Amino acid sequence: MRRLLALTALLLPALARGDAPEVPPREGKSERIELFNGKDIDNWDGHKDKYWNVVNGIIVGKNTEDVPVSTYLLTKQKFTDFHLAFSAKLAQSEMHSGIALWGQVAPNRGDMYTYKGHLVMFPSGWGLYDLYGRAGLKVDTQPALKVNKQHDWNDIEIFAQGNRIRVVANGVLVVDWRDPEPDRIKEGPIGLQLHSNKVPQEVQFKGLVLTTFPDATRVFNKKVGDQIAPPK
Numbered sequence: 001m002r003r004l005l006a007l008t009a010l011l012l013p014a015l016a017r018g019d020a021p022e023v024p025p026r027e028g029k030s031e032r033i034e035l036f037n038g039k040d041i042d043n044w045d046g047h048k049d050k051y052w053n054v055v056n057g058i059i060v061g062k063n064t065e066d067v068p069v070s071t072y073l074l075t076k077q078k079f080t081d082f083h084l085a086f087s088a089k090l091a092q093s094e095m096h097s098g099i100a101l102w103g104q105v106a107p108n109r110g111d112m113y114t115y116k117g118h119l120v121m122f123p124s125g126w127g128l129y130d131l132y133g134r135a136g137l138k139v140d141t142q143p144a145l146k147v148n149k150q151h152d153w154n155d156i157e158i159f160a161q162g163n164r165i166r167v168v169a170n171g172v173l174v175v176d177w178r179d180p181e182p183d184r185i186k187e188g189p190i191g192l193q194l195h196s197n198k199v200p201q202e203v204q205f206k207g208l209v210l211t212t213f214p215d216a217t218r219v220f221n222k223k224v225g226d227q228i229a230p231p232k
Contacts, residue, residue, distance in 0.1 A: 020178035023162035026081045028213040035075055035084075035190065036208040045105075046073035046113045051194050059205040061097070061194040067201075069111040070131075072100055072191035080187045083214035084158045085231065086207040088122060090151055093201035096124040100191030101160055102184070106132060115191045118184075120158055120167055120175075123148050128165065128177060133184065137177065143225050144174035157231070159216050166219050168228050176224050 037043075038057045046052050052073045053060050061073065079101070090097060103117010109132060118137075119129040126144035128137040147170045148154065157168040163182035167175035179185060192205055218229055 020163065020180035021182060022178065023164070023182045025161035025164075025216070026213065028081065030211060030213045030215070033077075033210045033212070034208070035210050036206070038206075041073065043076055044073050045076060045189075047071055048073075052192075057206065059192065059208075060091075060202060061192060061204075062092075062200075062202040063194065063197065064200050066198050067194060067196050069109060069114050070196045071111050071113050071194050072105075072115050073194075074105060074113060074115075074189045074191045076189070078187045078189050079160075079210065079212065080185070081161045081213050082158075083211045083216070084160075084190065085156075085209050086205055087153045087155050089153045089204040090123050091202040091204055093197060093199055094124050094150075095195045095197050095199075095201055096121045096126075097195060097203040098122060098129070098193040099156075099158060100131065100193060101158070101188060102186055103131065103188045104186060105189070115193075117186065117188055118165070118179075119193065120156075120165065122156060122169070123150055123154055126169070126174065128175065130184070134181075139175050139177050140224065143172065144169050147172045147174065157228075159214065159219060161214070161216060166216075168219065171227055171230065173219060173222050173224055173226050173228050176222075 098119045098121040100115040100119050106114050106116035116132040121127050126141045159166040163179040165177050
């Protein structure tokens with residue numbers, strides 16, 4: 001009993017601080033995958049034509065009427081550990097978009113292509129969100145806002161490894177976060193978000209090159225706010 005009480009006394013301060021365990025990156029074959037071929041979205045799932053189209057080699061998510069529930073263009077493949085490089089532009093409205101990961105499609109939430117899981121948000125309201133879970137996740141958004149291009153192209157990289165998410169925006173490390181509840185992490189599709197909204201909006205994506213089980217040497221030991229050398 002004394003040992004149990006002593007162990008509890010040691011753990012409680014860490015729990016109170018919200019410390020997250022360090023889950024190491026998973027191991028697997030590293031493979032480069034072009035999620036978008038620059039021509040069509042045949043290998044994606046979503047409300048094609050209604051919300052999602054390809055225009056001049058760019059994926060465009062657009063609505064003119066209300067979007068009652070956030071909807072996503074989803075990869076058919078599922079991923080856990082990856083590096084994703086892409087460019088995104090908010091062409092119309094001030095509502096953020098994002099990349100969903102580590103979750104699952106949740107058709108019981110009001111749209112057959114909505115998502116339950118983690119979300120990397122940009123460019124309005126940069127940060128992290130737990131969709132249909134814990135809601136907003138605690139990260140400092142100021143580093144991202146300093147380099148944000150609100151209605152222009154933002155070059156973004158996401159490193160998702162173990163229980164850690166790192167985000168590089170326009171060459172700067174802006175997010176470095178570990179999930180304190182790693183059991184929530186699932187192998188899931190990548191989703192491009194068109195947020196619920198009552199006004200017309202347009203988001204654009206290009207690039208979208210994913211590497212499974214990546215080498216994260218470029219961001220190793222880097223701190224939020226540091227410049228990150230461009231990928232070779």
